[in-house]
Amino acid sequence: KQEVTQIPAALSVPEGENLVLNCSFTDSAIYNLQWFRQDPGKGLTSLLLIQSSQREQTSGRLNASLDKSSGRSTLYIAASQPGDSATYLCAVSQGGSEKLVFGKGTKLTVNP
Amino acid sequence: EAGVAQSPRYKIIEKRQSVAFWCNPISGHATLYWYQQILGQGPKLLIQFQNNGVVDDSQLPKDRFSAERLKGVDSTLKIQPAKLEDSAVYLCASTLLGRGNSPLHFGNGTRLTVT
Numbered sequence: 338k339q340e341v342t343q344i345p346a347a348l349s350v351p352e353g354e355n356l357v358l359n360c361s362f363t364d365s366a367i368y369n370l371q372w373f374r375q376d377p378g379k380g381l382t383s384l385l386l387i388q389s390s391q392r393e394q395t396s397g398r399l400n401a402s403l404d405k406s407s408g409r410s411t412l413y414i415a416a417s418q419p420g421d422s423a424t425y426l427c428a429v430s431q432g433g434s435e436k437l438v439f440g441k442g443t444k445l446t447v448n449p
Numbered sequence: 450e451a452g453v454a455q456s457p458r459y460k461i462i463e464k465r466q467s468v469a470f471w472c473n474p475i476s477g478h479a480t481l482y483w484y485q486q487i488l489g490q491g492p493k494l495l496i497q498f499q500n501n502g503v504v505d506d507s508q509l510p511k512d513r514f515s516a517e518r519l520k521g522v523d524s525t526l527k528i529q530p531a532k533l534e535d536s537a538v539y540l541c542a543s544t545l546l547g548r549g550n551s552p553l554h555f556g557n558g559t560r561l562t563v564t
Contacts, residue, residue, distance in 0.1 A: 341491070371552060380453070380540055380555035381492070426491055436505055437553070439491025 339364045343427055343440035350417055351448050358412040358443045360427030365408050367429045371437065372401050372412050375424045384425075385412070417447045451475065453556035455541050461562045467529035470559045473522070474543030480504075482553070483516055483526050484540040492540055498524065531563045 340363045350356050360370070369388050373381040385394045385401040387410070393402040400413040414421060424444045428437035454473040462468050474481050479500050484492035495514065497505040501521040509516070513532070518524040528535055538558040545551050 373555075378557070378560075380557045381542075381553075383552035383554070386552050428491070436494055436497060437492075439493070441489065441491050 339367075339429060339431065339438045341427060341429060341438050341440035343425075343443050345443060346441065347444040347446075349446040349448060352417060352419060354417050354447075355413070355415050356417055356445070358414070358425050358427075358445070360410040360412070360440055362408045362410075362429050362438075364431070365405050366431060367405065368431055370401075370403055370410050370427065370429050372399075372410075373426045373428065375426060375442065381426065414445075417445075419447050419449050421445060421447050453541055453543055453554050455539075455556035455559055457559055458557065459560050459562075461564065462531055464533055464563050465530040467527065468531055468561060469528075470526045470539050470541075470561075472524045472526070472541030472556060474524075474541070475554055478543035478545055478554070479521070480544045480546065481518055481524050482542040482544075483524070484542060484555075486538045486540055486558070488537070495526070495539075528561075531561075533563050536561055536563045 342361045344359045371386045372384045375381050387394045387403045398415040403410045424442040426442040428439040430437050456471050481498045483495040485495050486492040495509045496516045498518045501518050516526045538560050540555050540558045542553040542555045544553050
């Protein structure tokens with residue numbers, strides 16, 4: 338059974354700092370990995386999707402890497418801003434469908 | 450492009466009552482999902498539809514939960530009777546083809562409180 342773990346559970350940083358969020362998964366036979374952002378009282382917004390054959394994806398100040406063999410992914414946020422404050426969730430899919438298994442998320446607070 | 454629409458936003462019911470949630474996915478999206486998110490947890494898949502057919506309902510508590518997507522567009526999720534542990538946010542998501550290579554689009558969810 339696939340299990341996804343995110344560390345740390347919460348993170349508080351000053352504005353402008355570069356930071357890394359970690360995600361690990363127990364079964365390396367994944368189809369893809371996605372990073373989502375969730376604001377309070379809102380649904381999830383897809384940030385980055387990495388196919389199993391890819392090593393990383395970039396979007397603006399965000400960079401996600403994938404090491405499938407070790408069961409790890411990182412989300413790098415450059416020059417953090419207060420607007421980046423949210424919960425970030427990692428999810429993996431298997432078997433060619435979007436049936437996602439989620440981690441519990443990392444709650445990020447960026448202080449001005 | 451209009452996003453995934455869900456209603457109601459909030460619902461408070463007593464245990465043993467019934468409740469229904471509605472979802473309208475992004476136009477043209479063939480695949481629709483219902484997820485349950487308990488406070489402090491990641492979302493858990495309840496059911497996946499491809500058009501109007503069920504692809505995966507292995508984690509749906511079928512003794513009390515039901516879902517349908519009759520015309521392959523909008524969907525309803527029902528709980529009858531509700532239990533205290535059903536208190537959660539119910540999220541609907543859709544994607545274009547359901548082949549694992551396109552991102553999911555989520556609605557804002559329905560927050561259910563069972564007292």
